[in-house]
Amino acid sequence: MKTTIKQVAEKAGVSIATVSRVINGFENVNAETRERIMKVVAELKYTPNLAARGLIMKRTEAIGLLLPDLHGEFFSEVIRGVDEAVQRQQYHLLVSSSHNDTKEIEAALRFMRGRVDAIIVMSPQVDSDLLLSNLPKGLPVVLLNCHLNNPHFDSIVIDGFGGARDMVSYLLGIGHTRIAVIKGGENNLESQERLRGYRTAFINHGMTYNKSLEFDGDFTEASGYEAAREVLELEERPTAIFAFNDSMAVGAIGAIREAGLRIPNDISVCGFDDIPVAKYLSPSLTSVHVPIHDLGVMAVNRVFDRLQNKGKTSAAHILVPTTLQIRTSCRKITVQQNQSKEESSR
Amino acid sequence: MKTTIKQVAEKAGVSIATVSRVINGFENVNAETRERIMKVVAELKYTPNLAARGLIMKRTEAIGLLLPDLHGEFFSEVIRGVDEAVQRQQYHLLVSSSHNDTKEIEAALRFMRGRVDAIIVMSPQVDSDLLLSNLPKGLPVVLLNCHLNNPHFDSIVIDGFGGARDMVSYLLGIGHTRIAVIKGGENNLESQERLRGYRTAFINHGMTYNKSLEFDGDFTEASGYEAAREVLELEERPTAIFAFNDSMAVGAIGAIREAGLRIPNDISVCGFDDIPVAKYLSPSLTSVHVPIHDLGVMAVNRVFDRLQNKGKTSAAHILVPTTLQIRTSCRKITVQQNQSKEESSR
DNA sequence: GCATAAAATGTAAACGTTTACATCGAACAT
DNA sequence: ATGTTCGATGTAAACGTTTACATTTTATGC
Numbered sequence: 001m002k003t004t005i006k007q008v009a010e011k012a013g014v015s016i017a018t019v020s021r022v023i024n025g026f027e028n029v030n031a032e033t034r035e036r037i038m039k040v041v042a043e044l045k046y047t048p049n050l051a052a053r054g055l056i057m058k059r060t061e062a063i064g065l066l067l068p069d070l071h072g073e074f075f076s077e078v079i080r081g082v083d084e085a086v087q088r089q090q091y092h093l094l095v096s097s098s099h100n101d102t103k104e105i106e107a108a109l110r111f112m113r114g115r116v117d118a119i120i121v122m123s124p125q126v127d128s129d130l131l132l133s134n135l136p137k138g139l140p141v142v143l144l145n146c147h148l149n150n151p152h153f154d155s156i157v158i159d160g161f162g163g164a165r166d167m168v169s170y171l172l173g174i175g176h177t178r179i180a181v182i183k184g185g186e187n188n189l190e191s192q193e194r195l196r197g198y199r200t201a202f203i204n205h206g207m208t209y210n211k212s213l214e215f216d217g218d219f220t221e222a223s224g225y226e227a228a229r230e231v232l233e234l235e236e237r238p239t240a241i242f243a244f245n246d247s248m249a250v251g252a253i254g255a256i257r258e259a260g261l262r263i264p265n266d267i268s269v270c271g272f273d274d275i276p277v278a279k280y281l282s283p284s285l286t287s288v289h290v291p292i293h294d295l296g297v298m299a300v301n302r303v304f305d306r307l308q309n310k311g312k313t314s315a316a317h318i319l320v321p322t323t324l325q326i327r328t329s330c331r332k333i334t335v336q337q338n339q340s341k342e343e344s345s346r
Numbered sequence: 347m348k349t350t351i352k353q354v355a356e357k358a359g360v361s362i363a364t365v366s367r368v369i370n371g372f373e374n375v376n377a378e379t380r381e382r383i384m385k386v387v388a389e390l391k392y393t394p395n396l397a398a399r400g401l402i403m404k405r406t407e408a409i410g411l412l413l414p415d416l417h418g419e420f421f422s423e424v425i426r427g428v429d430e431a432v433q434r435q436q437y438h439l440l441v442s443s444s445h446n447d448t449k450e451i452e453a454a455l456r457f458m459r460g461r462v463d464a465i466i467v468m469s470p471q472v473d474s475d476l477l478l479s480n481l482p483k484g485l486p487v488v489l490l491n492c493h494l495n496n497p498h499f500d501s502i503v504i505d506g507f508g509g510a511r512d513m514v515s516y517l518l519g520i521g522h523t524r525i526a527v528i529k530g531g532e533n534n535l536e537s538q539e540r541l542r543g544y545r546t547a548f549i550n551h552g553m554t555y556n557k558s559l560e561f562d563g564d565f566t567e568a569s570g571y572e573a574a575r576e577v578l579e580l581e582e583r584p585t586a587i588f589a590f591n592d593s594m595a596v597g598a599i600g601a602i603r604e605a606g607l608r609i610p611n612d613i614s615v616c617g618f619d620d621i622p623v624a625k626y627l628s629p630s631l632t633s634v635h636v637p638i639h640d641l642g643v644m645a646v647n648r649v650f651d652r653l654q655n656k657g658k659t660s661a662a663h664i665l666v667p668t669t670l671q672i673r674t675s676c677r678k679i680t681v682q683q684n685q686s687k688e689e690s691s692r
Numbered sequence: 693g694c695a696t697a698a699a700a701t702g703t704a705a706a707c708g709t710t711t712a713c714a715t716c717g718a719a720c721a722t
Numbered sequence: 723a724t725g726t727t728c729g730a731t732g733t734a735a736a737c738g739t740t741t742a743c744a745t746t747t748t749a750t751g752c
Contacts (some may be wrong), residue, residue, distance in 0.1 A: 002459075002482040004738060015702045020740060028700060045479050051397040051460035052738035055707045062457070070441065071426035073419070080417035083443055092457045095416065095441040097429055111408070111438045113348075114397035114708085115461065133391050136348040250626065280596065282628030350708060361732045366710060374730060398708035401737045460738080 003046040012040040023048060062092040063303055064116035066108050068100045068123050073275035074292060081296020082120065089304055098123050109134040118303040120144060124188060140306035142299045147189040154302040156295060156318045160190050163288035163322030164197030167270055170324055171240050172205050175333030180238040182217040182227040182248050194244045213238060217248045224248025228255035239267060239333055246271035246278050246287055268330035283328035290322055349392040358386040369394060408438040409649055410462035412454050414469050416443045419621035420638060427642020428466065435650055444469050455480040464649040466490060470534060486652035488645045493535040500648045502641060502664045506536050509634035509668030510543030513616060516670055517586050518551050521679030526584040528563040528573040528594050540590045559584060563594045570594025574601035585613060585679055592617035592624050592633055614676035630673035641666060
């Protein structure tokens with residue numbers, strides 16, 4: 001079965017301490033002894049059990065990343081950023097998924113305990129109590145987009161409010177006033193922030209938002225498709241649909257196509273996140289650009305700041321700004337169209 | 347810092363064995379004692395150190411997955427399949443990346459040792475010696491697309507040869523005879539298998555393949571873009587490009603667009619893998635469909651077969667068939683065009 | 693050759709957990 | 723009251739590794 005340090009020591013005729021010294025690069029070992037041990041190590045194909053090592057050293061040189069899901073372009077981009085930054089530090093990355101379930105968050109956190117030196121959590125369902133109950137005191141934790149204000153944990157949050165406000169301002173600026181929105185779920189804080197941004201843009205333009213243009217989705221492509229079908233059934237069709245993420249925008253595009261309508265000629269569509277697929281769509285999707293990859297890098301940088309300063313730095317709370325990536329899925333509406341629509345809605 | 351079982355035992359006034367019995371659901375503990383312990387556990391927020399537990403129990407209920415990279419749609423789909431199947435078995439999934447580097451493969455394998463009960467490896471650079479040197483004897487290993495024939499390890503391989511042959515047969519069947527190919531790299535076995543399929547299709551049609559239509563790429567979008575630019579510079583432009591993966595096909599599409607050509611009117615394009623983005627492209631990409639997600643599920647099923655039968659089953663070697671996903675990026679060429687082209691190439 | 697210092701190596705305990713076997717206490721039978 | 727059995731609990735050793743301190747060996751100086 002597994003070769004242990006004891007077997008190497010026995011065969012090399014030395015103590016386990018000496019084998020450990022050789023394995024870990026201590027210089028106080030005679031060259032001849034060293035060679036003899038290395039030879040046995042190679043012969044027996046010994047590799048240390050890092051779990052046992054972690055137990056005694058109380059550190060593992062690994063970072064945990066807990067995501068709601070492991071697939072999909074958004075998370076894939078987060079992972080890419082985290083992975084690059086962790087690798088740069090020559091640490092290992094442990095990726096796990098909570099499947100958006102509180103029980104599974106607990107299970108994943110428990111599993112990571114003793115196995116990671118810090119943990120990055122990106123999960124909407126997470127709360128302080130859950131973290132404090134399941135993680136050792138002092139373990140560095142960086143929250144990604146968790147909308148959780150706790151002074152113990154670093155947090156990095158996308159400015160969903162600002163992004164949505166800017167997108168809607170852009171749409172209003174190119175003449176749209178009847179803008180439907182596909183939300184992300186009643187209890188989702190991100191969705192609530194984006195909705196607030198949507199409404200704020202109207203107010204900032206001296207206009208009122210229309211609640212009957214707010215539709216429910218759950219951030220999946222299928223829910224975007226369904227919501228868009230409802231939008232298209234309205235007596236007075238909106239001139240634009242703003243989906244709170246790109247996957248729902250993709251679904252909305254499908255429904256619009258099926259209805260025999262053209263984008264953006266008949267109706268404009270835009271999304272949020274600017275995941276890689278956005279530029280491949282036809283027409284290419286206008287989207288609130290989130291520096292997803294950079295999110296991951298930032299999280300890792302916070303982690304290493306914490307690890308290297310051993311509690312001497314206080315938790316940072318970073319709001320990550322978004323930008324608009326204007327492509328071809330939205331078009332300007334002329335003033336005549338605009339005015340007639342505004343009068344009829346009042 | 348961390349609460350240990352000793353602290354719980356002390357506060358509850360029992361031995362660590364009794365605490366362990368309660369934590370692990372043994373019934374031979376008095377109800378009153380049990381309650382007292384559970385109360386202390388909650389109060390001290392004790393969670394077991396699973397690394398220590400794994401040391402004594404010699405199993406961790408975790409499966410390792412080693413991929414060349416963690417991002418990108420292909421790997422994201424593999425992860426999705428693996429994650430679902432592992433979760434179904436109530437095990438944990440540890441995902442790690444080798445970045446296509448032998449040293450990093452070794453480091454990742456060493457890191458997983460003692461932390462996983464089995465490991466799924468998907469890495470072109472892997473060889474038997476590497477695995478045997480870095481993993482404990484008896485640890486179940488499932489190879490995904492490694493083109494490595496070793497009787498100790500289960501392996502699951504995509505039928506790249508058959509898929510490429512079928513795609514090229516399809517292209518030949520709709521009139522294309524000048525079919526350029528964008529390969530995946532000189533040392534890549536997958537690319538070599540697909541090239542063999544490409545050539546076999548010509549032979550099966552009683553035709554000869556043309557080596558000057560074989561271009562080098564490295565499975566990235568950028569390399570597909572460059573290769574396609576070379577293709578388009580040929581004096582006699584091919585009527586179709588077959589890229590050995592979808593990412594390179596995406597790159598090729600970009601180059602074709604830049605050259606002011608239309609797909610499929612001026613030139614047809616097809617890819618391999620049928621990753622999710624394929625259907626969003628314009629025109630939607632014709633691609634060799636690989637059941638990526640199912641690959642992951644199959645690998646996990648093999649793992650659990652091995653774990654539950656404790657060496658009593660022999661290694662399985664599965665060749666996974668592909669299908670063609672015909673979309674709109676390829677078009678039929680008429681017979682007159684076809685014949686004149688064939689005569690001039692002879 | 694002896695004493696001292698430095699280098700090399702070994703011993704024992706630690707890390708946090710699990711559990712086989714030992715021990716103790718309670719209940720029951722005689 | 724004594725002996726036996728069963729249930730509850732504790733003790734000690736294990737898992738594989740690291741390392742502080744102890745011990746041994748080697749090299750150097752007189």
